[in-house]
Amino acid sequence: MDEILNINNLTKAYDDINVLDHVNLTVKKGEVVVIVGPSGCGKSTLLRCINSFEPIREGKVILDGETINPCKGKLNEVRERIGMVFQNYELFPHKTVLQNMILAPVKVKKIKKKEAEKEALALLDRVGLSGKKNSYPRQLSGGQKQRVAIVRALMMNPEILLLDEITAALDPEMVREVLDVVINLAKEGRTMVIVTHEMAFARAVADRMVFIDGGRIVEEGTPDDFFENPKTERLRKFLDSFSYQ
Amino acid sequence: MGFEVLLKGSNMARLLSGLGVALKISLISVLISIVLGVILGSIMTLKKPVITFISKFYLEFIRIMPQMVLLFLVFFGTTKALGISMSAETASVIVFSLWGTAEMSDLVRGALSGIPVIQYESSYSLGMTVGQTYIHVIIPQIIRRMLPLSINLVTRMIKTTSLVMMIGIVEVLKVGQQIIEANRKSSPNAAFGVYATVFILYFLVCWPISILSKYLEKKWES
Ligand SMILES: Nc1ncnc2c1ncn2[C@@H]1O[C@H](COP(=O)(O)OP(=O)(O)OP(=O)(O)O)[C@@H](O)[C@H]1O
Ligand SMILES: [Mg+2]
Numbered sequence: 001m002d003e004i005l006n007i008n009n010l011t012k013a014y015d016d017i018n019v020l021d022h023v024n025l026t027v028k029k030g031e032v033v034v035i036v037g038p039s040g041c042g043k044s045t046l047l048r049c050i051n052s053f054e055p056i057r058e059g060k061v062i063l064d065g066e067t068i069n070p071c072k073g074k075l076n077e078v079r080e081r082i083g084m085v086f087q088n089y090e091l092f093p094h095k096t097v098l099q100n101m102i103l104a105p106v107k108v109k110k111i112k113k114k115e116a117e118k119e120a121l122a123l124l125d126r127v128g129l130s131g132k133k134n135s136y137p138r139q140l141s142g143g144q145k146q147r148v149a150i151v152r153a154l155m156m157n158p159e160i161l162l163l164d165e166i167t168a169a170l171d172p173e174m175v176r177e178v179l180d181v182v183i184n185l186a187k188e189g190r191t192m193v194i195v196t197h198e199m200a201f202a203r204a205v206a207d208r209m210v211f212i213d214g215g216r217i218v219e220e221g222t223p224d225d226f227f228e229n230p231k232t233e234r235l236r237k238f239l240d241s242f243s244y245q
Numbered sequence: 246m247g248f249e250v251l252l253k254g255s256n257m258a259r260l261l262s263g264l265g266v267a268l269k270i271s272l273i274s275v276l277i278s279i280v281l282g283v284i285l286g287s288i289m290t291l292k293k294p295v296i297t298f299i300s301k302f303y304l305e306f307i308r309i310m311p312q313m314v315l316l317f318l319v320f321f322g323t324t325k326a327l328g329i330s331m332s333a334e335t336a337s338v339i340v341f342s343l344w345g346t347a348e349m350s351d352l353v354r355g356a357l358s359g360i361p362v363i364q365y366e367s368s369y370s371l372g373m374t375v376g377q378t379y380i381h382v383i384i385p386q387i388i389r390r391m392l393p394l395s396i397n398l399v400t401r402m403i404k405t406t407s408l409v410m411m412i413g414i415v416e417v418l419k420v421g422q423q424i425i426e427a428n429r430k431s432s433p434n435a436a437f438g439v440y441a442t443v444f445i446l447y448f449l450v451c452w453p454i455s456i457l458s459k460y461l462e463k464k465w466e467s
Contacts, residue, residue, distance in 0.1 A: 053366055080372025090367030094385050094465070103381055104371035156371055 002029045004191055005050070005160055009059035012042070012049055012215075019045050021215040022059070027160065030189040034202040034223075037212035038238060043195040046212070047162045050193070051082045064159065080108055083158030087165045089145040091137040091152070097124070098133040101152045109156065116155070123151040127181050143174030147181055160191045167198060179205075199242050203227055211235045247438030250428045260439075263420035264446050267406040270334060270416075274341030275399050281342070282349020289354040300350065307347040313408050315340045320412045337409040341402055348398050356390040389465040396458035400451040417443055 005027040012020040019042045027033050035043050048054045050061055052069045061069040068078045091100050101123070102116040111119075124130045127147040137145055146166055153161060163182065167175040179201045186192065186205050196202055202209065202223070209226035211219045211234075219226070219235045230236045251257045289300050307315070320336035323329050331339075360383060368378040410419035421439045428435045 076372050076374045084370035107377050108372040
């Protein structure tokens with residue numbers, strides 16, 4: 001498989017404190033990498049470094065052979081190729097579901113409105129929300145908003161999708177409907193980097209697991225190895241904190 | 246009842262042109278206030294201590310000062326002290342714009358800082374440029390947040406224009422008084438008819454505006 005994303009020796013500091021410390025990570029085309037780790041270990045920061053929302057101190061991020069952080073070209077053209085879904089959906093509140101979805105394709109990719117709408121409706125249908133196309137975000141449940149946010153990102157046909165704790169703000173009964181969408185995307189062969197605290201989901205969706213602690217990658221491996229035979233004490237402790245025996 | 250004086254001669258037309266003067270002053274002031282308020286409000290979100298201090302001081306000063314005092318200060322004060330001669334209308338527009346700019350800038354600042362950084366990022370992450378993000382994502386949200394409140398400001402301004410007669414401008418209320426004075430002998434009841442008419446005129450202007458603001462508020466609440 002081809003390598004699509006390469007994070008090379010990345011160091012990120014806030015006020016001279018390294019929150020990411022010489023991180024190396026590669027993602028292959030079609031691969032699903034799931035990142036876990038304790039709160040504050042730098043997971044969100046890593047995702048934000050990938051599409052240059054954060055300047056970095058050292059190292060670089062390479063997307064398909066092109067260095068994108070530090071970014072020499074146009075940031076918007078790079079971000080167009082990277083989909084991102086946030087914990088709190090961040091839909092545009094003044095636009096309907098359909099308008100949310102077609103805004104960037106029409107304005108950025110210059111796709112005809114009719115065509116964009118057709119594509120949007122097909123995607124909405126796939127996540128069971130075609131009935132909501134004219135609703136405003138405030139009229140949707142959290143789970144519905146998050147599904148819209150995912151398909152809105154898909155409208156741009158990104159080469160890679162970054163998901164940052166997309167179920168952390170949801171009521172428990174809505175988590176499933178959102179994660180099912182992500183599992184289907186994985187089956188289709190979408191390239192994704194996912195940050196989550198849902199361990200069962202992580203195990204089901206991941207091709208590779210990555211454990212970050214204190215800004216460093218402490219351990220990585222296949223889901224089976226990762227969950228069954230953690231090599232480091234830190235990962236074992238972290239995984240233990242999710243079980244109640 | 247005293248309404249008959251309004252039918253005499255050009256009295257009703259004079260009253261209406263008085264209303265026109267009031268509307269003209271408030272309209273020009275509103276336009277200036279919007280432009281300057283948007284600029285000042287945007288600058289305020291930069292959170293530079295000096296700018297914050299000056300704009301806070303300005304806002305508080307304008308809010309504490311009765312409009313009438315401000316009007317006297319600008320009209321009599323500057324003409325005397327600085328030797329600048331300005332028409333009463335210019336002085337009124339300046340005072341109303343000072344007031345409107347202060348209020349507008351506070352509205353703009355509030356609306357802008359109410360939009361979380363991550364809304365911008367959500368737009369950028371879709372590949373939108375900074376310009377596209379402002380045009381399609383940020384500004385529409387700001388307008389929705391601000392419009393109902395700025396419309397209220399417009400009605401408040403129209404009502405407050407009745408003060409400008411204190412510096413000699415013949416607006417609707419002043420015309421009303423003149424008509425009552427002139428007809429003191431022939432129709433001693435004119436006061437009621439004239440003031441009632443002035444009341445209705447203000448109402449006819451302000452009511453649709455406040456309905457519009459209520460409608461927009463309902464339509465956009467989120
Ligand atoms: N803007 C900032 N300024 C200073 N420090 C920051 C800033 N943003 C994040 N940090 C710090 O960087 C570290 C990593 O934060 P990050 O948000 O990446 O953690 P995380 O792994 O995503 O945590 P969580 O699971 O709680 O979301 C934390 O210690 C945090 O306090
Ligand atoms: Mg995080």
